[in-house]
Amino acid sequence: xxxxxxxxxxxxxxxxxxxxxxxxxxxxxxxxxxxxxxxxxxxxxxxxxxxxxxxxxxxxxxxxxxxxxxxxxxxxxxxxxxxxxxxxxxxxxxxxxxxxxxxxxxxxxxxxxxxxxxxxxxxxxxxxxxxxxxxxxxxxxxxxxxxxxxxxxxxxxxxxxxxxxxxxxxxxxxxxxxxxxxxxxxxxxxxxxxxxxxxxxxxxxxxxxxxxxxxxxxxxxxxxxxxxxxxxxxxxxxxxxxxxxxxxxxxxxxxxxxxxxxxxxxxxxxxxxxxxxxxxxxxxxxxxxxxxxxxxxxxxxxxxxxxxxxxxxxxxx
Amino acid sequence: xxxxxxxxxxxxxxxxxxxxxxxxxxxxxxxxxxxxxxxxxxxxxxxxxxxxxxxxxxxxxxxxxxxxxxxxxxxxxxxxxxxxxxxxxxxxxxxxxxxxxxxxxxxxxxxxxxxxxxxxxxxxxxxxxxxxxxxxxxxxxxxxxxxxxxxxxxxxxxxxxxxxxxxxxxxxxxxxxxxxxxxxxxxxxxxxxxxxxxxxxxxxxxxxxxxxxxxxxxxxxxxxxxxxxxxxxxxxxxxxxxxxxxxxxxxxxxxxxxxxx
Numbered sequence: 001x002x003x004x005x006x007x008x009x010x011x012x013x014x015x016x017x018x019x020x021x022x023x024x025x026x027x028x029x030x031x032x033x034x035x036x037x038x039x040x041x042x043x044x045x046x047x048x049x050x051x052x053x054x055x056x057x058x059x060x061x062x063x064x065x066x067x068x069x070x071x072x073x074x075x076x077x078x079x080x081x082x083x084x085x086x087x088x089x090x091x092x093x094x095x096x097x098x099x100x101x102x103x104x105x106x107x108x109x110x111x112x113x114x115x116x117x118x119x120x121x122x123x124x125x126x127x128x129x130x131x132x133x134x135x136x137x138x139x140x141x142x143x144x145x146x147x148x149x150x151x152x153x154x155x156x157x158x159x160x161x162x163x164x165x166x167x168x169x170x171x172x173x174x175x176x177x178x179x180x181x182x183x184x185x186x187x188x189x190x191x192x193x194x195x196x197x198x199x200x201x202x203x204x205x206x207x208x209x210x211x212x213x214x215x216x217x218x219x220x221x222x223x224x225x226x227x228x229x230x231x232x233x234x235x236x237x238x239x240x241x242x243x244x245x246x247x248x249x250x251x252x253x254x255x256x257x258x259x260x261x262x263x264x265x266x267x268x269x270x271x272x273x274x275x276x277x278x279x280x281x282x283x284x285x286x287x288x289x290x291x292x293x294x295x296x297x298x299x300x301x302x303x304x305x306x307x308x309x310x311x312x313x314x315x316x317x
Numbered sequence: 318x319x320x321x322x323x324x325x326x327x328x329x330x331x332x333x334x335x336x337x338x339x340x341x342x343x344x345x346x347x348x349x350x351x352x353x354x355x356x357x358x359x360x361x362x363x364x365x366x367x368x369x370x371x372x373x374x375x376x377x378x379x380x381x382x383x384x385x386x387x388x389x390x391x392x393x394x395x396x397x398x399x400x401x402x403x404x405x406x407x408x409x410x411x412x413x414x415x416x417x418x419x420x421x422x423x424x425x426x427x428x429x430x431x432x433x434x435x436x437x438x439x440x441x442x443x444x445x446x447x448x449x450x451x452x453x454x455x456x457x458x459x460x461x462x463x464x465x466x467x468x469x470x471x472x473x474x475x476x477x478x479x480x481x482x483x484x485x486x487x488x489x490x491x492x493x494x495x496x497x498x499x500x501x502x503x504x505x506x507x508x509x510x511x512x513x514x515x516x517x518x519x520x521x522x523x524x525x526x527x528x529x530x531x532x533x534x535x536x537x538x539x540x541x542x543x544x545x546x547x548x549x550x551x552x553x554x555x556x557x558x559x560x561x562x563x564x565x566x567x568x569x570x571x572x573x574x575x576x577x578x
Contacts, residue, residue, distance in 0.1 A: 064459065089478050092436075093459040096444035099412075100451035105537050106412065108442035123541065129330045130441040133342045133545050141537040176456035176490070180472070181483040233476065233497040244441070245496075253576040262331055264441070266548075274576040275550060276567070282556060285331065292570040293554035294563050301560055308564040314571075317578040 001078055002115070003143075004051070005033040005071060006086025013049045013155035015084045015148060018113070020050030020156065026117050028081070029053065033074050035060040035067060038165055047163035049155060054163050059170035064090065068097045069173045075102050077168065080143050081117055084110075087147040089245070095147045105139035109244070110146035131244050131267040149267075151248035185239040189247040192240070196252045197223035197316045200242060200269060203230050204258020204279060204298055211237055213302045214257055220306050221255065222316055228265045242268030252317060257298050261285030278302070318369040318429040318466055318488065321422060322362040323449070324355040324390060326379035327439040328407075335545040342545045351386050352438030356393070356501035357494045361464055362432045363394035364499070369466045371429070372396040376421055378414055379403050384517055392504040392512035399425075399518040404529045410538045411440065415448040417532070420525045422453065429488040430471065435460055435495055446493035456486045460495040 002019040006012040012032065019030040032051040034042075046054050055078070057070035071094065075083060085095045087109060099106040109127035111134065116122075122144040125136045192198060199218045205211055218225050225238070226249070232241035240247055244267040254272035259265060261277075261284055269275060270289070277290035280297045287293045294301065326349050334343045362373040375390055375398040377383055387398045401421055403409070409417075422431065431453075433446035450457035462481070463474040470487040476495040486492075504512075522529050551574075555566045571577040 064457070089460055092443040093447060093457075096442075096447040097451050097457065099444075100415075100448045106442075106444065107538070108444065127546075128543065129328065129333055129342070129439055131546065132330055132333045132335070133543060135543040136541045138539045138541055139537065140539070176486055177458055178485045179482060180485055183481045183483075185479055185481070187479060230497050233495075253571070260331075263333075264330075270548065274571070274574045276571060276576070277554075282554075287554050288552060289548050289550055291551040291553065291574055292567065292576075293552070294567045295554060295556045296560065296563055301563065304560040305564040305567065308561065308568060312565075312568060314568055314577045317575045 001029050001031055001080040003031045003033060003074060003078060003080035003083045005083070006088065007090055008086055008088060008150070010155070011086035011088065011150050014150070014153045015086060016046065016050035017156045018148070018153040019084055022082070022113060022115050023050070023052075026115050028115070028117050031055055031078055031080065033057060033071060035062065035070060043163055043165050047161045048157045048159060050158070051163045054165045056165060056167045057170050058167055059172075061175060063175040063177060063179075064093050065175040065177065066170060066173050067094050068101070070168070070170050071098045072101045073170060074168060075104075075143060081120065082113060082115055082122055083143050083145045084113075085145060085147050087149040091147055095145055099145045102143065103141060105141035105144040107137055107139070107144065107146045110148050111152050113146055127244075127267070130264045132263045149244065149248065187239050189240040191224045192226050192242065192247050192249050195224040197221050198226045198249060198251045198254045198269075198272070199223045200254050200256040200259055201225060201227040201231055201237075202256060202259030202265075203228065204260075205231070210258075210299060213299070217255075217257070217302055217306055220309050223255070228259060228262070244268065256286055256290070257302070259286050261287070261289050318365055319371040319427055320362040320365050320373045320430045320432055321425060321428045322358050322373055322375050322395065323418060323431065323433040323445065324351055324358055324375055324377050325434070325437040326350065326377055326383035326386065327352050327355075327437050330439050335547055337545075337547045340544045340547055342543070349380070349382070351383070351390055354434035354436065354438055354494065354496070355390065357499045358432050358434050359390045359393045359395055360499040360501045361461070361494050362430075363502070365430060365432075365464060365466055366394065374399065374425060376418065377401070378418055379407070381519060387517055388512045388515070389504070389509070391515050392508045393502055394508070397515065397518070399520060401520045401522070401525065404522065405533070409532070410536050411442060411444050412448070412538070413532050413535060415445055415452060417522065417525065417527060418445070418449060419452045420527060421520065422449070424525070431455070431489070431491040433491070433493050435493045446491055450491035453491070456490040458484060458486055458490060458492045461492045462495050462498040464492065
């Protein structure tokens with residue numbers, strides 16, 4: 001069996017798509033884990049995405065501790081060969097702890113997986129050095145837990161499939177951590193994954209004046225603004241970021257402004273059809289990873305670029 | 318509050334170059350260092366010490382060359398450092414690395430808090446802190462941005478994807494520090510000089526009653542193949558000219574690439 005879990009429904013569907021592909025290839029089954037009530041519509045949708053069975057874990061308080069407990073309990077009852085977990089922050093918190101408790105093998109940032117259930121062999125290719133390389137591993141421990149980033153696999157819907165639903169009672173579990181307060185972030189990463197053009201803001205943009213100029217460029221280019229993780233975590237301009245740990249986009253054009261080209265960030269934009277770069281450092285790694293570039297101070301260059309774009313009446317292709 | 322700060326002497330991944338024809342990673346000559354995350358780990362530990370007293374001990378599984386850089390971390394306000402020498406040159410499965418670190422932690426049982434990074438700068442697999450917590454059966458709080466201590470425990474702000482979450486936990490506990498969270502302090506010359514005088518404890522696996530061969534044979538993850546991700550981009554870079562010339566040249570290239578019309 002291949003067991004699949006993510007707290008994000010879109011990512012869960014992607015992982016189910018890959019699990020179904022493996023299951024068809026090897027003749028095994030696919031189980032999805034849910035920590036919430038699963039209604040008829042959702043069961044049908046999970047079945048269409050690729051699940052043969054859905055295990056609903058009851059009694060969870062949504063803390064990482066109870067998610068770990070629920071996934072360990074499900075793994076111990078179902079004996080999967082492979083457990084696929086979405087590589088969100090929560091997934092990357094939970095997965096290694098499940099691994100430690102079930103004596104599983106672990107591959108982080110998996111991009112592909114092969115399973116020979118009869119031989120009990122699992123191999124997987126994983127991103128290493130934050131995405132600079134790929135390594136293929138053979139795992140001797142059972143099960144093998146793999147975390148997979150959003151956008152690695154495609155969700156596929158097949159009509160006419162059905163899934164069984166089974167409830168698992170979670171053993172009583174009191175989290176040692178007390179939640180005092182939650183302050184939600186306003187998130188809108190859909191705008192980044194659905195747009196054709198992205199202006200990608202990096203640490204070269206230092207202040208309000210810089211971000212205002214980037215906003216003006218985005219208006220001219222009918223683009224959405226994205227950013228690197230340091231920008232998202234240290235400034236209050238954006239809640240979401242592009243990169244290995246953030247959103248991964250495939251726009252027609254990604255125009256980076258003050259982006260250095262760190263690999264963790266490039267993972268998020270490297271599937272753009274055209275990458276353009278503006279950076280004042282001629283030796284910045286971004287220029288080796290871009291199709292088109294200008295070495296210039298963005299504070300001086302962007303206003304001129306906007307003016308020339310408007311004068312020449314150019315638009316996104 | 319006594320803190321153990323787990324730090325890793327890591328490859329600077331920004332310096333990894335790719336041999337495109339061989340699809341190979343060139344790791345030779347890539348500098349090693351304690352990364353930004355490690356400095357934030359020490360910053361968090363030192364802040365806890367400033368708030369509540371106690372000591373900070375750094376623990377590193379890595380090469381003896383980490384010695385000089387460990388002094389820089391000590392200068393931030395840590396008291397002691399232990400380097401467990403790595404006979405596997407960084408190739409060991411993280412599952413086995415955590416067993417070695419766990420053994421070292423048992424040598425320092427008087428701790429209240431273990432602080433680690435959310436991920437190492439090179440491996441980036443987000444696993445050591447959580448696995449250590451499981452092995453020690455301690456509470457685990459991940460992605461911590463802010464930490465403050467009082468008599469009953471620790472209050473922290475966790476930086477999650479959809480929210481900032483304030484949580485409390487009793488001690489002892491393991492926490493992992495979030496990305497870009499705690500600005501590491503600047504070190505004065507006096508602090509740097511004082512740190513030079515702090516002796517670093519070096520342990521071999523034998524000192525921890527561990528057998529290198531036995532650990533090597535316990536590997537369950539076997540690397541079959543490794544290759545570089547080769548980036549093929551056109552790299553047309555404009556460097557000279559007036560701003561208007563650069564802008565027009567840039568637009569021309571984007572038109573040629575059919576990114577604009």
